Structures are given as structure tokens and as C-alpha cells.
Amino acid sequence: MAETVGERLKRIRLEHNFTQKQIADYLGFKQGQIAKLESNERTLKSDSLIKLSNLYRCSPEYIILGIGEYSKTNLAFRSNEKN
Template identity: 65%
Template sequence: MVETIGDRIKKLRKMHNFTQKQVANYLGFKQTQIAKLENNDRKLKSSSLNKLCELYNCPKEYIIKGIGKYSKEEFKFRSSSKDLDLNTLANMNRIIRNLKELNELNGD
């Protein structure tokens, strides 16, 4: 069975212990729209793809084509995914990714 974009979106959400409602709120959707994305009944727009990549700290190619492997990074600031503001998490992921890139540039 071929893994679809919807399958990967659902897998990422479950890996991070987020509800469809949490992800829907983060994207500005209704919960039913997330269910449709996960069931491949709705197309993923590039703006939503970008936000999901920031939230899960993964490359676009992983969500779109399943290219590469993805592993969830554990951060100490994640106390409870139920109370976590996903916009804050996405911003933290962006900062961490930028710091990693700067370290690579500096040869650290």
C-alpha cells in the first residue's frame, strides 16, 4: 500500500499526540477539514504545507512525497501537548532549526 500525503499528515499528528482540533485551530480550519486532509478528500495548500512543516519541524518533501525519514525531536519545554499552543511550538521549531543551520555554517 502506498503511503499518501494524508497518511503522513495523520502519522505526524499522532506522533506528536495532537488532536485534529488542535491542528485545525493552528491552521485556522475546522476539525472536519483536517479529517478530510487525512483521508485525502481535500488538497493541501502550500500555505498549510508550510505551517505543518514548521509545526512538525520536517521538510516539505517528507509530507508531499514521503522522501527521507522523519523522527520527532524531544524538547524539554513540551510539558503537555494538550495545553500547548501550536503557534508557539512552530515558532520554537523555527528558532531551533535556524540555530542548527547557524551551527553548521560555523562548523560546530
């Protein structure tokens, strides 16, 4: 069975060791919206698709269709929040 968009988003996120909260903050979403994207209950809009493809350094086609080049890069988020 082919990988869904949500499954691909989750796999890529986990490969980069990002939390749903980190991705939600990056996109200006709530964490629950990322959970819905990853469970295919919500559709990825084009502006978010572009942001994620830039973050993960892959093509939008890779995220949507699973075609094209993708290789994990070492990325990190910086937080401006104080604990």
C-alpha cells in the same frame, strides 16, 4: 502500497499526540477540514504545508512525498482558552 499524504499527516499528528482540533486551530481550519485532509478528500495548500512542516520540523517534501528527514520532536500546544 505507499503511504498517502493524508495517511502521513495522520501518522505524524498521532505521533505528536495532537488532536485534529489542535491542528485545525493551528491552521485556522475547522476540525472537519483536517479529517478531509487525512482521508485524502482535500488537498493541502502550500501555506498550510509550510506551517505543518515548521510545526513538525520536517521538509515539505517529507509531508508530500515521504522523502527526506523526519524524526519526532517533543512539541506541545498552549491553549489560551479557559475551561
